[in-house]
Amino acid sequence: MDLHIGSVVVGADDVARAVRFWCAALGYRPRDEPQHDWAVLTCDEAGRPNVSIMLTEARPQPLPRLHLDLYATDQAAEVERLLGLGAVRVDWPRYPENPDFVVLADTEGNLFCVIDTTF
Template identity: 35%
Template sequence: MVSVVQNVAIDCANAYELARFWSEVTGRPLHPDDKPGDRETEVQLADGPVLYFNQVPEPKTSKNRIHLCLRPDTSRDQEVERLLGLGATFVADRREPDGTGWAVLADPEGNEFCVLRSTSERA
């Protein structure tokens, strides 16, 4: 027997707005029933679990213990620029001179995530 990951839960201050940001990041839709003011929302990923946003009263106070790593279909650096334009903030540069490494960004509520090299950049 095994367990299947149903969703990745993200506590947040504004579930709908943070889900809209991640919908733009992933290019995937919100659940059709989600609307502004909802305390629980979902981004429906193409395969696997959904991103589940749960509105909580307490603010984020420290570094994430778990985070998402994104592999873009464009170059890593192009994706970093796109995400910054959507409202992400730059946290740390872990890119190396030889092209390896990643960039650490944060979503509008401060949740860190990484942008990796694309598949073509790794080839």
């Protein structure tokens, strides 16, 4: 079978703002010139999926069924770096005791987790 994830699509009110955030957060770059309603971000490292940004009027879900997990070997440093790029901490009501993840929202309000891979 030759089926694989080629791109994860993230909704945005402001595609240009989302492109700036996710490029800085992940070290990706636009594959082509971003459009006002669509952009595909790519990474030069083999095996990394694209992240596509799609203009949408839909509001982010407070408890999304699908989200990104970003793996970090230095979670605290990455969380601070992402906050500096415009992410915000989320008061997540479902943290377990001693969580290995921190919930943040991107500049568009989409939730994602930063996972501590040293656990």
